Amino acid sequence: MVRPKTQRGIDTKERIIRAAANVFYQKGYYGGSISDIANEAGVANGTFYIYFDSKLDLYKYLLSEYGKRIRANSSIAIQNAANRKEAERLGIKSFFEYVLKDQSIFNIIWESLYIDKNLFDEFYSTFAESYAQQLKKAQKKGEVSNIDPKVLSYVLIGITNFVALNSIVLKQEKNTTHIVNEVMKVLENGMFE
Amino acid sequence: MVRPKTQRGIDTKERIIRAAANVFYQKGYYGGSISDIANEAGVANGTFYIYFDSKLDLYKYLLSEYGKRIRANSSIAIQNAANRKEAERLGIKSFFEYVLKDQSIFNIIWESLYIDKNLFDEFYSTFAESYAQQLKKAQKKGEVSNIDPKVLSYVLIGITNFVALNSIVLKQEKNTTHIVNEVMKVLENGMFE
Numbered sequence: 377m378v379r380p381k382t383q384r385g386i387d388t389k390e391r392i393i394r395a396a397a398n399v400f401y402q403k404g405y406y407g408g409s410i411s412d413i414a415n416e417a418g419v420a421n422g423t424f425y426i427y428f429d430s431k432l433d434l435y436k437y438l439l440s441e442y443g444k445r446i447r448a449n450s451s452i453a454i455q456n457a458a459n460r461k462e463a464e465r466l467g468i469k470s471f472f473e474y475v476l477k478d479q480s481i482f483n484i485i486w487e488s489l490y491i492d493k494n495l496f497d498e499f500y501s502t503f504a505e506s507y508a509q510q511l512k513k514a515q516k517k518g519e520v521s522n523i524d525p526k527v528l529s530y531v532l533i534g535i536t537n538f539v540a541l542n543s544i545v546l547k548q549e550k551n552t553t554h555i556v557n558e559v560m561k562v563l564e565n566g567m568f569e
Numbered sequence: 570m571v572r573p574k575t576q577r578g579i580d581t582k583e584r585i586i587r588a589a590a591n592v593f594y595q596k597g598y599y600g601g602s603i604s605d606i607a608n609e610a611g612v613a614n615g616t617f618y619i620y621f622d623s624k625l626d627l628y629k630y631l632l633s634e635y636g637k638r639i640r641a642n643s644s645i646a647i648q649n650a651a652n653r654k655e656a657e658r659l660g661i662k663s664f665f666e667y668v669l670k671d672q673s674i675f676n677i678i679w680e681s682l683y684i685d686k687n688l689f690d691e692f693y694s695t696f697a698e699s700y701a702q703q704l705k706k707a708q709k710k711g712e713v714s715n716i717d718p719k720v721l722s723y724v725l726i727g728i729t730n731f732v733a734l735n736s737i738v739l740k741q742e743k744n745t746t747h748i749v750n751e752v753m754k755v756l757e758n759g760m761f762e
């Protein structure tokens with residue numbers, strides 16, 4: 377992956393990335409070709425190779441961009457949270473709203489399991505490690521219970537991902553407030569009477 | 570899909586199904602051909618068509634078999650549970666142990682998202698509906714809190730799936746007891762102090 381030096385270069389690269397996201401969502405990673413991506417971006421095939429070495433190189437870049445964007449989205453959402461409980465609520469809500477706007481992310485991210493399962497592992501490990509760091513800090517402050525932060529981070533990622541994919545993407549439920557409220561009940565008091 | 574009438578037919582069909590699971594895990598649904606499956610099963614291509622109309626027909630059958638086996642496994646595990654809390658613990662533990670023995674299930678089940686997303690939706694909707702029924706019963710008995718059972722079922726499926734895939738399959742953590750204990754802490758008391 378080459379970092380463009382001019383604004384025009386930055387724009388072209390961004391066009392290729394957006395085109396790739398569309399192509400991978402519509403045709404899958406294996407079904408979509410570099411020609412399809414170049415076509416969709418309105419550039420010549422040769423232009424693709426100015427920025428990326430291969431389809432895999434572009435896919436890896438796209439994956440890391442999704443990771444950064446999702447984490448940035450969440451950081452902004454929780455920046456004024458008074459405590460971890462409020463941060464969880466705001467973070468989960470912002471993820472659901474992110475998914476409402478871009479429903480293709482699961483298809484694209486989870487396809488890594490079929491391209492190279494280490495990419496999938498790396499993607500969620502990076503997420504889980506940064507989550508676990510935040511949870512450890514909150515544990516030191518006495519805001520979060522004594523639960524293995526590694527397991528807890530996968531519990532939280534699992535909840536948000538599965539609820540988002542199944543309820544929001546597949547069932548098209550738009551009332552994220554209700555879903556967030558119900559999820560928070562579990563996180564606040566558990567599920568048993 | 571044809572139901573075989575003789576024991577020999579049942580065995581052959583079972584061999585084709587197990588071969589298909591291997592081929593789909595190794596090469597993916599699109600990468601694996603009917604010839605690959607017949608080869609792996611040690612039968613002629615024509616024999617395949619005695620039992621299944623197409624690769625998709627076989628894939629759908631495999632998916633519904635996984636659903637049945639996972640639910641049966643869980644039903645057996647929880648049959649003597651005194652209450653819903655014990656049932657959750659036993660059900661989660663049995664799923665983790667199921668995954669330890671057959672680590673290919675996520676690859677095969679989740680590929681449905683790329684074959685026909687309605688298959689993925691149907692698979693998890695069926696799971697979630699049966700889960701929600703059990704949760705509703707437990708709510709009537711006063712064992713489970715007043716949480717939307719549909720959301721709660723996806724919360725629980727999300728936890729078990731993500732923890733199983735990321736910790737057990739990808740990180741090869743074999744200490745399922747520790748993981749179950751940590752998950753149960755969240756389900757019993759929530760995650761906050």
